[in-house]
Amino acid sequence: MKNTTNYLRFGLFHRFSHFLIIISFFGLVLTGMPLAFRSYGWARWLYEMFGGYPTAGYIHRICALITFFAAFLHFAFLFVCVSVKKQKGYFWGVDSLLIQPRDIFDIIADIKWFMGIGKRPNFDRWIYWEKFEYLSLMWGTLVMAVTGIILWFPAQITKIVPVAVASIIDVPSIALIVHRYEAILAAGFIFSIHFFHTHLLPEKMPVDEAIFTGKITEAEFKHERLIQFNRLEKQKDLESFRVAPSSLFVSFLTRLFAVPILITGLIMVGLMFSALLVWAI
């Protein structure tokens, strides 16, 4: 399999960004989730493992800073590409991560495939659920950053809120509720939907190496993103994306890093879901 033709799907910058997000996201979830699930034994165990109060809180804030850094890198990258290099296609077209009219047709085609009344649809560079994941990451990071900063500096933030407003809109309390449930939404989403949509697909199990090594085989490319493949072939751009296949060692390293992290995430979402069941029953 390693002798097949390989293409570059993710450049070093995007792979590094994903790595930063993994590190900071896991740090944030593991030190933050115990507070949301405070009445369960595992939450107390996990919190103590990260040093309890206030150490776990410091780790949480350091990871938040890494997230801010990753977000800054992302928008700096976007700014350089759009405004400095004057590159096009970031906001409209096949390379854009924003929702396009053709995504609606893709969703309909996908539902038809799920029901067994259509063939598996062919996609371009970004599949519609990948766009949802990207956009929810952007929205989620914004919400978590704003509410997180309010909770980090409650005294300073309330200084700029007039008393008349504060007696109706309790900013820190709203921030706490939003921060807690947006966190459950984000962690639950990443550890179940994102994992099962990418890494844990029957054809990818246990990990989609593309985001770590950057490379996909020609067979994978054609299977997942045939429209992009055909387009690049037609434009005679395909060759410029061609790369040497990753070595067995790199592939092994990728799995060594990714599999424990995937398992940790699955355990977390399992515990969160079991807590929901306990509460519901």
Place this chain on the structure above:
Amino acid sequence: MDYKREGSLTMGRLSGPGKYRLIAVFVSAVMAALLPVALFAGDNGPCIDCHTKTDKLKVQEKAKIDPVTGEIRVVSMLVDEAIFKTTAHGGSDFFCTDCHQDLDGADLTEGHKPNLKPVDCITFCHDDPAEEYLQSSHVKLMKEKNKDVPTCKDCHAGLTYHYTYLGEKSPMDVPRGTDPLHRKITIDACGSCHTDYLNSYRDNAHGQVTALGHTTTDVPVCFDCHGKHTILNSSEAESKVGKERILETCGKCHANVGDSFVKHIEHPQIKNLNYYKTLLTALKKSGGDPEALKKILLNPQTILCIVFVMYVGILAFTFSAFGVHSLLGWFAIVRDERTRKGHADEEHH
């Protein structure tokens, strides 16, 4: 706080509680000299003799009914001498009959009577905290509405060395507001009556940290904000959580906070079903009157509830929609692989 030592060590301070106790001890000693077979103050020996041995005790356990919650607790009549000695009343200058005064001079040849009078903490010893306590809203409720309210032993149960709220004997000497174990016990003690307030405290930033077992002084428990003996309703001017003093109370931990900061809702009602019920009734009553509606909706608690319900909706929608999508995608891939395999097998044959 340390009345025991104050009373016994510094003669100059013997004007208050210590004086009565000295008289009591003296009178007991005289009585003890007159009745050699009887139990006398100044010696725990006869009590410990039986109350540490199961075979010597006629009654091993007694049911006690909590005056406030009505809960029935089984209290052991056995005393662990080692643990008793570590408690506030376990010093060498302190005796069983100091508290169980109706046993003073009791005839022990047939064993003493089974039901003792409740121990009076206030009259001879702890009159200072009692005076503070008598000014509290708890006592006001007792006087005005004849309600059962917590008295000394309901909160200081650990001190009586028979039982504590946690069902274990208290290893601490004196209940200090800085001791993490005592701080933890007080949350449960207050929460055993104020269930709604305990639940809402757990939903807030302070309570979620103490729920994880961290109860040192850097995170507030109930009494840090509401006071210890003089707990007053927030409507009272003197209350630590009332309008006048709230800034000072929050300021103990949060330096340089403004008037907006203290508008914070420390007890959010987001998970209190009764709050939603009252909200619905109020909405029904308003009958669409814009002024009344405005009053209901422009309440910080209501806004928190709306945000909470909104997020529950977002969570339910996202996970059901994307969960179904993931599962369907998964099955479709497996189905495709099977048919492809099926075709391959057919070709092979």
